[in-house]
Amino acid sequence: MIAVSDLEKLLSGHPQSLFVMDEVYADFAESNFLSLLGRFNNLVLLRSFSKTMSAAGVRLGYLLGSAEVCRQVRKLLLSFSLNHFTNVFATIVLQDAHLIGLFKSQVAHVIAERERLRYCFERDMGEWLRVWPSQGNFLLVTLRDSETFYHIINGLMNNGIGVLDVSGMPLLMNSFRMSVGVDYENNKVLRLLHDLVTN
Structure with a gap:
């Protein structure tokens, strides 16, 4: 940016x-x-x-x-x-000021969750992946190699977690984009991703 x-x-x-x-x-x-x-x-x-x-x-x-x-x-x-x-x-x-307030609150929560996810990914899985700084409602994650990348992508998709494979784009080899969800969805992603990279 x-x-x-x-x-x-x-x-x-x-x-x-x-x-x-x-x-x-x-x-x-x-x-x-x-x-x-x-x-x-x-x-x-x-x-x-x-x-x-x-x-x-x-x-x-x-x-x-x-x-x-x-x-x-x-x-x-x-x-x-x-x-x-x-x-x-x-x-x-x-x-509707009330609706606008709800949307602002929702955005603040997404930002907090985005930063929590990024912190947890890097703290717990930093040797396998890099999470890029984000200014959106999503994260860009780059895996250390293509074998790990395909293992992670397939594991996430097989468990019903949709991510966008952006590895075909210039400079984004072994990368995917994931939206920031609600708390329980994000917790599920954290657990699953940790299991996938450590097994």
Whole structure:
């Protein structure tokens, strides 16, 4: 993730360029670029309801940017690009302080669980794997070799735990991505992964 100060330098150094930043995981991150919006007209932030509000099926993203950028983007939108259900969902959620509070609490819990998982993985299984720092609702795990990787992937899947094999992507050999679940799911993953790497 790029530092706020680095993006600030890019924005001021290239005022004729439009910088579009993916911030769908912004609520799970230590920092975001919202503070720069008022100062730079060449910055656009893309966000979504799907991660923070556990509403992937709603498929509702939004853009934050200067008034001029938003006017230009609005010209490109289809007349009925959002269905009625999505509009109603957004209206209700954005007007309900209690729901917003619940979502913020849920995000805080996911962050705490993410960090707990990372700590436990590295403490108990550090000789077999590396867990990369995360600013999302998931962890990226790299195993020490391909034999261990396939043993772990198959063991997790055979026990009903779905992970995303990203080992075919550049620089991610022997790696998988796993979402942070609720406490009991995370505890199950910790136990199973420990059993798999030590046997």
